Amino acid sequence: QTTKKLATTKKPVTTKKPVTTKKPVTTKKPVTTKKPTTAKKATTKLAITSRISSKSSVSSRSTPINSNNSTRLRLQDQLSLGLKKIHARNRTRIPKFKRNKTNLMSNMRETTNEAYEINEVASYVIELVLNSTSARLIESVTIESQYCPFVSLTCDSTSKYRSYNGTCNNLNNPLFGGSNTPYKRVLTPAYDDGFNSARSKAVSGNALPNPRTVSLKVSPPPSKPLLENSVSQIYAIFGQLLIHDMSGTSASTDSSGTELDCPCGSTDSNCLPITWPSNDALLNQTCQKFARSSASFPDTNCSLAYREQLNLLSSYIDGSSIYGIDESRANELRAFSDGLLKTSSAVTDNGQTVTDGTYLPLSNDTCSSSDTDYKCFLAGEYRTSENLALVSMHTLFNREHNRIAAILKTQNPTWTDENLYQESRRINIAILQHIVYNEWLTMVVGNSTLAPSLNTEYYTGYDNTINPALSNEFSTAAFRFGHSLIRDKFSRYDSTESQLKPVNFTETVFKSDYAYDVKGQGIHSILKGIIKDNCWKFGTFGLELQNYLFAKIENNTYSATDLLATNIQRGRDHGLQPYTKYVKYCHGIDVKSYDDLKDLLSSTARTILQSVYENVDDIDLYAGGLLEKKISNSTLAAKTFGCLIMEQFADLKNGDRFYYENGPTVNQGAFTLDQLTEIKKITMAGLVCNNYGLTTIPKNVFFNPSDTNPNVDCSTLKSQVDLSKWTGIF
Numbered sequence: 001q002t003t004k005k006l007a008t009t010k011k012p013v014t015t016k017k018p019v020t021t022k023k024p025v026t027t028k029k030p031v032t033t034k035k036p037t038t039a040k041k042a043t044t045k046l047a048i049t050s051r052i053s054s055k056s057s058v059s060s061r062s063t064p065i066n067s068n069n070s071t072r073l074r075l076q077d078q079l080s081l082g083l084k085k086i087h088a089r090n091r092t093r094i095p096k097f098k099r100n101k102t103n104l105m106s107n108m109r110e111t112t113n114e115a116y117e118i119n120e121v122a123s124y125v126i127e128l129v130l131n132s133t134s135a136r137l138i139e140s141v142t143i144e145s146q147y148c149p150f151v152s153l154t155c156d157s158t159s160k161y162r163s164y165n166g167t168c169n170n171l172n173n174p175l176f177g178g179s180n181t182p183y184k185r186v187l188t189p190a191y192d193d194g195f196n197s198a199r200s201k202a203v204s205g206n207a208l209p210n211p212r213t214v215s216l217k218v219s220p221p222p223s224k225p226l227l228e229n230s231v232s233q234i235y236a237i238f239g240q241l242l243i244h245d246m247s248g249t250s251a252s253t254d255s256s257g258t259e260l261d262c263p264c265g266s267t268d269s270n271c272l273p274i275t276w277p278s279n280d281a282l283l284n285q286t287c288q289k290f291a292r293s294s295a296s297f298p299d300t301n302c303s304l305a306y307r308e309q310l311n312l313l314s315s316y317i318d319g320s321s322i323y324g325i326d327e328s329r330a331n332e333l334r335a336f337s338d339g340l341l342k343t344s345s346a347v348t349d350n351g352q353t354v355t356d357g358t359y360l361p362l363s364n365d366t367c368s369s370s371d372t373d374y375k376c377f378l379a380g381e382y383r384t385s386e387n388l389a390l391v392s393m394h395t396l397f398n399r400e401h402n403r404i405a406a407i408l409k410t411q412n413p414t415w416t417d418e419n420l421y422q423e424s425r426r427i428n429i430a431i432l433q434h435i436v437y438n439e440w441l442t443m444v445v446g447n448s449t450l451a452p453s454l455n456t457e458y459y460t461g462y463d464n465t466i467n468p469a470l471s472n473e474f475s476t477a478a479f480r481f482g483h484s485l486i487r488d489k490f491s492r493y494d495s496t497e498s499q500l501k502p503v504n505f506t507e508t509v510f511k512s513d514y515a516y517d518v519k520g521q522g523i524h525s526i527l528k529g530i531i532k533d534n535c536w537k538f539g540t541f542g543l544e545l546q547n548y549l550f551a552k553i554e555n556n557t558y559s560a561t562d563l564l565a566t567n568i569q570r571g572r573d574h575g576l577q578p579y580t581k582y583v584k585y586c587h588g589i590d591v592k593s594y595d596d597l598k599d600l601l602s603s604t605a606r607t608i609l610q611s612v613y614e615n616v617d618d619i620d621l622y623a624g625g626l627l628e629k630k631i632s633n634s635t636l637a638a639k640t641f642g643c644l645i646m647e648q649f650a651d652l653k654n655g656d657r658f659y660y661e662n663g664p665t666v667n668q669g670a671f672t673l674d675q676l677t678e679i680k681k682i683t684m685a686g687l688v689c690n691n692y693g694l695t696t697i698p699k700n701v702f703f704n705p706s707d708t709n710p711n712v713d714c715s716t717l718k719s720q721v722d723l724s725k726w727t728g729i730f
């Protein structure tokens with residue numbers, strides 16, 4: 001029954017809500033991301049209704065209404081004065097961390113100047129609300145909109161190309177899906193105080209179980225590798241590239257823009273370090289540092305229903321991971337000649353050439369564990385060098401861009417660098433979207449409702465009322481399903497297909513050394529490995545991500561990250577509702593007891609959860625979702641994650657004016673039907689063959705070869721997209 005109820009077309013409650021204060025759209029004006037210099041007139045009411053109606057600690061603050069007008073005015077003055085000060089400081093502050101964007105941080109969380117400012121303003125208002133003696137009075141004051149730190153934009157509705165940061169995609173709501181905007185919610189948050197503080201309490205009022213304890217119960221260390229039957233590791237790594245195109249949550253930082261350190265015992269309200277169980281045999285540390293994500297308003301009008309988190313990236317699948325999330329990074333990656341992207345030449349420290357193909361350009365950061373000086377790779381996104389398999393995916397799209405640009409150049413000798421770059425970018429993004437919707441996504445839940453039509457026709461589903469922002473639940477829980485698919489070791493193969501020594505996953509984390517191992521041509525050997533290797537089994541974590549991630553020795557003390565525990569703690573930090581609420585939302589099941597979950601969770605899974613959570617309504621979304629039965633043997637996620645994921649991808653398709661299948665009535669830069677027909681011929685296997693020197697490849701590269709998925713000759717896939725359809729258009 002539950003299968004039928006998996007409503008992939010159901011929209012999250014927040015999806016269709018248009019923003020209340022529309023920003024004017026003036027056509028034909030150039031896109032500007034500058035803040036308006038004049039103060040906006042409108043003011044925004046503090047909307048704290050959900051906090052007031054929340055059952056929790058609000059009552060302690062909601063003292064009888066003091067309708068004394070002068071008290072209200074004092075509060076309004078206090079608010080305005082505080083915001084004015086922050087505003088003035090930010091206008092004059094030389095941003096400390098307009099850090100040289102080539103300086104990649106060797107960790108996974110970042111912030112930007114914009115996000116920093118939003119956090120400052122939101123945190124100030126949150127403090128004021130928390131310290132207020134009367135919730136009702138707070139309700140009656142307003143944030144003057146010149147102090148609301150979200151940009152206001154005018155858009156060029158005729159622009160043929162996407163902006164880099166995703167703004168102006170939606171012409172009615174130019175900030176929809178743009179970088180530095182808040183996540184949306186499927187369900188209102190379950191913060192302890194209904195407003196700001198992390199979810200930390202069980203139904204009984206006791207503390208929720210320790211995230212590390214939950215982690216080890218949900219996924220006990222396996223004695224041997226647990227692998228998927230037929231899905232290859234490249235499937236998961238492509239998923240990592242994809243999420244790095246859509247989601248990057250801003251972290252709480254110090255004033256230099258560095259993520260808060262948050263050691264054990266930290267009393268900073270933005271720290272939630274995880275105290276480590278004392279008898280942990282695998283990872284012997286006292287705690288895992290943990291900084292809360294930075295604070296935002298839940299919408300770009302600065303209404304303050306609750307603390308929301310902020311997405312630093314454009315949520316659209318728009319190649320932001322390839323091209324950069326803003327114009328300055330985009331320009332840094334361009335060669336400014338013949339439409340090409342910069343590359344590096346894959347030469348070792350001692351001058352040996354690793355491979356004929358090009359590598360990504362290099363950043364200034366060192367990505368090496370030894371005495372070599374290998375640098376991190378540079379692409380559109382700050383986590384590019386997170387692991388070398390991910391680097392191989394970035395390299396794929398960097399090479400594809402340059403391959404397309406070179407062909408377009410020979411066909412169109414008069415095109416400028418800009419023409420060549422933008423057209424190649426547009427085609428490359430379309431290829432990315434086609435692979436996502438045609439091949440990759442259908443495998444998550446085994447359902448092709450969002451797959452593109454392969455006929456010669458345009459898509460007609462664009463709906464400008466959809467907010468394509470990512471849901472917090474998607475980013476913080478459901479799409480992290482991919483973490484469980486990562487292996488402990490990457491196999492590697494040389495050009496004669498002989499196996500080289502496999503590498504432990506964490507040996508490739510922010511380390512480039514193996515990219516310069518001449519044997520097997522560096523990154524090529526890893527790419528071949530992730531095609532041949534199977535994914536780790538959905539629902540279980542490998543030792544590496546659960547115990548050794550980002551391991552380091554600091555002050556003579558070893559510490560590392562358990563990514564499963566992190567995901568649990570992040571869900572609490574963001575105030576995600578417990579698992580059962582999403583079971584109700586997705587499948588309509590009213591969960592009163594563990595038995596009510598039997599369609600979704602095996603009896604073993606229920607026993608595990610029961611052994612760690614006091615009450616069925618305590619279960620964290622990530623823990624419950626990860627333990628669910630898979631939908632089928634050949635799919636990769638289970639029903640509740642699947643429901644949240646499919647809803648998100650529906651919004652990203654239907655709410656993207658530049659979605660590659662859209663026709664000229666939706667955006668003036670649409671592909672012609674001839675061009676679209678060509679793009680729809682691409683497969684991930686063809687893309688890999690075009691850009692890496694392979695001889696054969698499984699027809700569907702995301703699955704292992706089999707009778708129904710034979711190995712095919714790469715030469716037969718190489719000209720899938722006939723670029724001669726792109727001639728003479730300028």
Ligand code: HEM
Nearest residue numbers: 108236239240243247248249475479480482483486566570
């Ligand atoms: C290949 C190894 C991977 C590593 C080492 C890794 C590591 C991480 C880390 C450290 C975070 C931040 C966690 C936090 O502090 O909240 C994160 C976030 C995330 N990861 Fe991964 N990840 C990997 C692969 C994947 C894959 C394959 C997927 C999905 C298919 C995925 C999906 C996500 C999502 C959705 C987030 C949240 C993004 C954000 O909020 O910025 N990751 N990952």
Ligand SMILES: [Ca+2]
Nearest residue numbers: 245314316320
């Ligand atoms: Ca994006």
